[in-house]
Amino acid sequence: MPFSQYTVRDRKTPIGGIITSRECPFACEYCSSSRMGGIGFRCRSAANVVDELTILHEECGLTQIEFLDDIFTLNKRRAAQIASEIRRRGLDISWSASSRVDTIDKGLILKLKRGGLNTLYYGVEAGSQRVLDLMNKRVKLEHIKHAFRATRECGVGTLGSFMFGYPGETLGEMRQTIGLSVQLNPDLAQFSILTPFPRTPIYQRLKAAGLLMTEDWDRYTVLEPIIRYEAFGYSAEKLKSILTEAYRRFYLRPYYLAKHLGEFPLVLWTLFREFYIRLQEQLSRPIASLHALKMRYCC
């Protein structure tokens, strides 16, 4: 495909992605992306990465770049070199990247910001230390809070990812996760339902225990329950309601709305449309009853 096609239709900001390293040495039990990268962490040199960024910017006109590495900040020195090379070449680009709460610090965030970083993505996943340990996440809740605080203090945006339905997690612990998302208060939060992708340890365990509902990969969307949750004391429907509750509690906070609504005209339009549909539903019920009453007594 020609590079000129690497744009999102109707987007004012031409955006594109780049992968600069493969593999992640951590072994979170649910993670599929780290298992697709082969054996051992490998990365491209800073100069090679910035050569490609130069092409994306100068020949394709991209001004917003997303680094799609599992953990862009795994090699802190290289990450800082990339940012400094972007700056040295005067590339007018803004970019986002994924990090891990224990591979980041304020000094590095500031260096990255000087090279155009606008948002860091953190996979938080759970608000309970017990569940983080079940996932083999190998981070502490204090690290999570510290990383979000440091990122905010450096004036860089945050995106937090949270997950529900890990085997063994209780409904109370899921609510702790929602509470942590509100407490961390990232600019964007992404909530999902555990999806046991093939080759992950959690997939193998659940399959061996006969707890997978389906292997229809079309249903492995991270939004649909895939596990027989009755074995853990609650239903798939309950889990879906927790997901909805999380989105509602995070995005419909007056503080959040006041801070971000101006940036999201689409959100405003969606909320207005939702409100209008609900209003129509509410109004149509008494009108329908009146109509039924009229029909009953007039016929």
Ligand code: SF4
């Ligand atoms: S979730 Fe992140 S830290 Fe964990 S294995 Fe996957 S890429 Fe690595």
